Amino acid sequence: MRDDVVISVKNLSMGFQDEILMQDISFEIYSGDIFVILGGSGSGKSTLLKHLIGLYSPLSGQILIKGRDITRADDSEKAEIMRAIGISYQSGALFGSMTLLENVRLPLEEFTNLTITAMNLISRIKLSQVGLIGxxxxxxxxxxxxxxxxxAIARAMALDPSILFLDEPSAGLDPITSLELDELILNLAQSLRITFVIVTHELSSIFKIGRRMIILDKKRKTIAAEGAPADLRNNSSDPWVRSFLNRTNPDKVQNLKH
Amino acid sequence: MPVSEASHKDSDNFLSWSFERPEDNTSSVYLNGSLNTQNLSRLWQETEKRIDEDNTKNLIIDAGKVNYLDMSGQAYLLHFSRLIEERGGKSQIKNLRKDFADMLGQLSCFDCMEKTAYPKSSILEEIGKATIKLGHDARDFFTFVGQFVSAFSHALIRPGTIRWKDVYLNIENVGAKAVFIVCLIGFLMGLIISFQSAMPLRMFGAEIFVARLLGLSMVRELGPLVTAIILAGRTGSSFAAEIGTMKINEEINALTTMGLNPVKFLVVPRMLATMLVMPFLTLFFIIFSLIGGALVMLSLGFPLITYINQITMSLTMADFAGGMFKAVIFSLLVSWIGCVRGLQTTSGAKAVGLSTTSAVVSGIVLIAITDGIFAVTFYILGI
Structure with a gap:
């Protein structure tokens, strides 16, 4: 086991009431990783993400963030864990009654003692990082x-968290902006050793930035594959995984020659 | 010679710094450790204070021992080098690790592309904008009245096109589920009014007239009025919130592009349901208020039959019909304004809140105005 594990998920099973969505999920995320969670629509990617950040409680299993179990943490401990992580939600979830600057500044106002000049400058730098200066x-x-x-990504970065969770960050972005976003993620992961956990469908983006990934399979209700994206695409023993990453129809995959 | 040293101590979040007195107006800051959002605030304030107090012209920041620098830390370096340069001095950041320096280089021009021009509007502009908005509001109002009349008359001509399923659902929500609160308020009002009026009337030995007073005021005035106010709070607000949320989720747009008229689809069933249940709710209100009154009269020693006789003698069918007519008109206004406010919702969670508030307030105002008009009309007609 590596010593730079920041998130470790052990035998997680999740679902709602009696309906089990996924079970027996175990994986580890290392510091500075860009970790991608992929899966078909409705396979539970976003649900898994919401378990990781403690919004949902699992049916069983453990989720350790920096060694602390978020599933068993009480409110104050949870709040402490939360401050080390930043989350951007699928729909943005910006506060509609605040300007962009105020949205990004809010966590700084609440959790630091910085002066207003400092907070404004930091917030504007964050906004410039996602191309929203002005x-x-x-x-x-x-x-x-x-x-x-x-x-929303700028707001998630407001407190310079060491772990950033992004739920479908590049969906709905034009190719250039999405490319810039990929570069930003790479840059942040390299220079600041920020760990990224990204739920996405964008294959091009996965192969560009993803270091490791898991693929969730709805039918098997567990992880179908784990590893480096390009490696899985070319060498996975599972035809379903290969077809998924090669964007081919799984029914025809038997006829594919490798 | 270092003149001040300080540090921010935290288990794995260590930062220390020291300042050097200006020589030739040049100050130096030595940083050691990790410079990040959590520990930055004291350093930032102190640097600001130092620069002002020492009247620093040139600044050297020695970052040789900085082992971690997040974006807020970058902001610190950026802010003070800019500040010094703006004042005509020279700033220098020494010994910064290469990857951090690269990042600082990228950030240093983060806002060069676009200098924000803050739009400032004069008071005249504001007045103009407000006037235009008022005009738009008025136009929207009349458009909506027109849309509603057309949709409603269409529905009346062809009752088959009304979505009866929605009507039934709304009857349950607006009517059946409101019975309890209406009965409760009615009972309490009957109890309180009869008790409070019985006390002074007793001095004249005229407690028996409490029955007339209660019967008349409830049937003609308070029954419809208070039920309508309850309805404004309970139903008008819920219509506004529901339709408002649909509006911001673009569900209204979806309806329109499917070729469905949102007014016909959403508003007509709701208004119809409200108008259908309102007379019954008012009736419940009146009956329970009379029960409340009966309790007071019984406790004062009057037999029930006397009380009932007094009420039936004092009331005519016209009183009852007038009250019910008012109730229906009130319900029309309340449900209508609820739907209008919902459809007028702009965007965002705040807008839904505003719509809801406005639905209740406008609903009650409309009820009050209409009630005044009714009072005058009934008086002139001699009803």
Whole structure:
């Protein structure tokens, strides 16, 4: 076992009431990793993410974030864990009554003693990182969906967390912005050793930035494959995984020659 | 010679710094450790204070011992080098680790592309905007009245096109589920009014007239009025919130593009349901208020039959019909304004809140105005 594990999931099973969505999920995420969670629609990617950040409680199993079990943490401990992580939600979830700057500044106001000049500068730098400089005083409703999503990433980065969870960050972004976002993620992971956990469908983005990934299979209700994206695409023993990553029809995969 | 040293101690989050007095107006800051969001605030404030107090012209930040620098730390370096340069001095960041320096280089021009021009509007502009908004609101209002009349008359001509399933559902929500609160308030009001009026009337030995007073005021005035106010709080607000949320989720747009008229689809069933249940709710209110009154009268020693006789003698069918008519008109207004406010929702969670508030407030205002008009009309007509 490596010593730089930041998130470790052990025998997790999740679901709602009697219905089990996924079971027997175990994986580890290392510091500075760009970890991708992939799976078909409805396979439970976002649900898994919500378990990792402690929004949902699992049916059984353990989720350790920096060695602390988030499934058993009480409120104050949970809040402490939460401060080390940043989350951007699928739909942005910006506060509609605040400008972009205020949205990004909110965590800084609540959790640091920085002066207003400092907070404003930090918030503006964060916004510039996602290409939104000049939009500080816009309300979220005045922006396109893609811009809202980027602003949400800026807000997730507000406290410079060491782990960033991104739920479908590049969905709805144009190719150039999405490329820039990929580069930003690579840059942050390299220079600041921020760990990224990304739920996404964008295969091109996965192969560009993903270091390790898991693929969730709805039918088997567990992890179908784990490893480096390019490696899985070319060498996975599971035809379903290969077809998924090669964007081919799984029914025809038997006829594919490798 | 270092003149001040300080540090922020935290288990794995160590930062220390020291300042050197200005020589030739040049100050130095030595940083050691990890510079991040959590431990930055004291350093930032102290640096600011130092620069002002020492009247620093040139600044050297020695970051040779910085082993971690997050984006907030970068902001610190950026802020003070800019500040010094703005004041005409020179700033230098020494010994910064290469990857951090690269990142600082990238960040140093983060806002060069676009200098934000803060739009400032004059008071005249604000007044103009408000006037235009008022005009738009008025136009929307009339458009909606028109849409509603057309949708409603269409529904009346062809009752088959009404979504009866929605009507039944709304009858349950607006009517059946409101019975308890209506009965409770009715009972309490009957109890309180009769008790409070019985006390002064007793001095004249005229307690028996409490029955007339209660019967008349409940049937003609308070029954419809208070039930409508309960309805405004309970139903008008829920219509506004529901339709408002549909609006911000683009469900209204989806309806329109499917070729369905949102007014016909959403508003007509709701208004119809409300108008259908309102007379019954009012009736419940009146009956329970009279029961409340009966309790007071019984406790004062009057037999029930006397009480009932007094009420039936004092009331005519016209009183009852007038009350019910008012109730229906009130319900129309309440449900209508609820739906209008919902459809007028702009965007965001806050807008839904505003719509809901406005639905209740406008509903009650409309009820009050209409009640005044009714009072005058009934008086002139001699009802």
């Amino acid at each position: 939009y500080e005083n816009h309300m979220p409703s005045e922006l396109s969906a893609g811009m809202q999503k980027r602003a």
